[in-house]
Amino acid sequence: MEADGLRHARGVEAKDLSQSRPLAGVAARALDGFALGLERRLFAAGETLIKQGAPPSEAFLLESGTAEIMVRRPGGALTSVAKIGAGELLGEVGLVYDAPRTASAIAREPVTAIVINRSFFQSALHQRNAAAVQLTRHVLATLGERFKATRDRLLSLNAEEAGVPGPVTASERVRRPCRFDYRAFATLLPFFRYFAADDLEAFLARGQALDVERGEVLFEHGETSEQSFVVLRGAVALLGECGHRRRQLAVLGPGRFAGMSAAIAGGAYQATCVMRSSGAVMTFPGVLVRELVRSGSGEGVALLHAVCADLAGRLSRATNDLAGELMRQNICRGCEGDAAAALAQTSR
Numbered sequence: 001m002e003a004d005g006l007r008h009a010r011g012v013e014a015k016d017l018s019q020s021r022p023l024a025g026v027a028a029r030a031l032d033g034f035a036l037g038l039e040r041r042l043f044a045a046g047e048t049l050i051k052q053g054a055p056p057s058e059a060f061l062l063e064s065g066t067a068e069i070m071v072r073r074p075g076g077a078l079t080s081v082a083k084i085g086a087g088e089l090l091g092e093v094g095l096v097y098d099a100p101r102t103a104s105a106i107a108r109e110p111v112t113a114i115v116i117n118r119s120f121f122q123s124a125l126h127q128r129n130a131a132a133v134q135l136t137r138h139v140l141a142t143l144g145e146r147f148k149a150t151r152d153r154l155l156s157l158n159a160e161e162a163g164v165p166g167p168v169t170a171s172e173r174v175r176r177p178c179r180f181d182y183r184a185f186a187t188l189l190p191f192f193r194y195f196a197a198d199d200l201e202a203f204l205a206r207g208q209a210l211d212v213e214r215g216e217v218l219f220e221h222g223e224t225s226e227q228s229f230v231v232l233r234g235a236v237a238l239l240g241e242c243g244h245r246r247r248q249l250a251v252l253g254p255g256r257f258a259g260m261s262a263a264i265a266g267g268a269y270q271a272t273c274v275m276r277s278s279g280a281v282m283t284f285p286g287v288l289v290r291e292l293v294r295s296g297s298g299e300g301v302a303l304l305h306a307v308c309a310d311l312a313g314r315l316s317r318a319t320n321d322l323a324g325e326l327m328r329q330n331i332c333r334g335c336e337g338d339a340a341a342a343l344a345q346t347s348r
Contacts, residue, residue, distance in 0.1 A: 003049045003058060003115070005041035012038040012114050020061055022089060022138040023131055030130035037120040043067075043107040049090060050105035056094025057118050062086050065111030071103045083108070092139050095121045096305060097312035102319075128301050136301075137293070140308050144261055147315045148270065151249060154322045155242035178209035178280045182232045189255030191230050191310060195302040203292075203299050207284045218258060218273040218281065225262035225269050225286045231255065234279015239272040250314065251276055260307050263289040 014031035017023045017038075023031065040063075043049060049060055049067055060067075067090055069082040081103065084090045090105055095118055116135075124132035183204065186192050192200055209232060212218070218229055221241045229236070231254050238258065240249045249271060252258060258273045263286035292300040293307075 003041065003043070003060075004047050005043045005049070005113075005115075008040035008042055008112070010040060011035075012040055016063070016114065017061075017131065020087060022061075022092075022135055026131045026134050034124055034129055034131035037117065037124065039115050041113055041115050043111040043113065045107055045109050047107045047111075048104060049107060049111070049113070050101050050103070052101050052104040054101050056091065056098060056101060059092045059095050059116040059118070059121070060090040060105075060113040061116065062088055062090060063112040063114060065113075066108050067105045067111055068108045069103050069105055089138075089142075092116075092135070093143065093312050094118060096136060096139055096308040097316075099313070099316060102316070125301060125305060128296055128298065130296060133296050133301055133304070136304050136308060140261075140264070140304065140311065143308065143311045143315055144265065147261075147311060147318065150315060150318045150322055151240055151270070152242075154249070154318060154325065155240045155245075155247055157322075157325045176211045178211050178232070180233070180280065182209050182280060182282070186232075189230075189232070191255045191257055191306050194305045194309070196298060199298040199302050203303065204282070206288055207282045209280060209282050211280050212275045212278070214275055214278045216275045218275065219269045221269055221272045223269050225259055225265075225267060227283050228260040228263040228286055228289050229258045229273070230260075230282040230284075231258070232280040232282055234275065234277040236281070237274050237276045239274065240270070241272070246272075250317070257307065257310055259286075260289060261311060262286075264293050264307065266290055 012035045014028050014035050017031045017035055018026070018028070043065070052070075052072055062084060064086050066086075067084045068080055069084065070078045071081055072078055084105065090113075091101070094101065095116065121132055121135075125136060186204060187197075187200065192203075195203060207230075212234075214234075218236065219225070219227065221239075231252055233254055235251050235253045236256075236258050237251050238249045239246050258281075259269055262269045263284075266286070289303070293304050294300070
């Protein structure tokens with residue numbers, strides 16, 4: 001267990017959850033079932049809710065009080081990077097992403113919090129409890145905001161130094177059916193491990209598997225997100241743009257998605273996606289992705305979980321890159337604090 005704290009005798013009820021922004025609008029029946037697996041805990045000033053380096057086991061919905069996010073830098077010094085108050089969620093990314101905490105959270109005054117156990121949450125999500133599904137949608141929106149802010153900051157630092165090849169010319173995007181049996185190993189790919197067998201079969205049937213050549217553009221920055229992709233074989237590169245500058249943001253191999261977050265949000269692509277090597281991708285219409293995520297079906301919940309987990313990992317890598325750039329360039333006085341703040345993004 002990550003947190004200390006004293007268990008409160010009064011149990012959590014649906015009305016306690018309905019007043020929180022992440023769970024607003026969820027039916028009382030779903031909240032009743034979800035509340036049965038939660039507990040309330042009291043933390044004295046100075047007690048630890050989350051410990052840096054610990055595995056994620058709980059998230060906290062603060063009812064009163066304030067918690068401070070602290071990052072321990074190389075050398076042992078602690079840096080304060082944020083404060084969390086009543087009505088806010090703390091450590092929610094750990095519900096969907098299994099990685100050590102990158103920051104600590106300490107009560108700066110007495111805190112009362114509703115505690116969400118990770119194992120219970122995952123079980124509720126698997127059973128498609130509407131409260132767990134809605135909370136996952138909230139986590140996805142939060143991850144999207146943090147990833148965009150981190151990516152934009154990273155792009156602003158050194159896009160000209162990134163060594164990205166020259167401007168990419170849009171291909172004619174001739175789509176060729178995939179020539180190898182991808183279904184034989186689809187269950188081994190990270191993106192699909194969240195799907196039950198029947199749901200995966202149904203989901204794959206909705207997509208189209210395509211062979212693509214090196215250098216082919218799957219989508220470009222600013223285009224409407226009409227398609228989303230999962231890499232089956234080979235790799236794609238995501239290129240970010242800042243003004244007229246371009247930087248390679250990530251290279252994604254088999255079992256990783258491209259354009260899925262934009263498709264869910266229904267907006268424009270925030271990067272250009274280019275095949276880094278010849279390979280194969282699975283493409284799904286953006287409208288289908290949005291409908292599934294909103295449906296609460298087995299397919300939709302699995303898709304939502306898969307996108308959340310992948311995006312959390314992507315955010316973690318991006319924040320590490322950002323912290324490294326800040327330290328390397330020494331662009332401002334006290335940049336270690338900025339680097340620590342970047343590293344704390346996935347802990348809240």
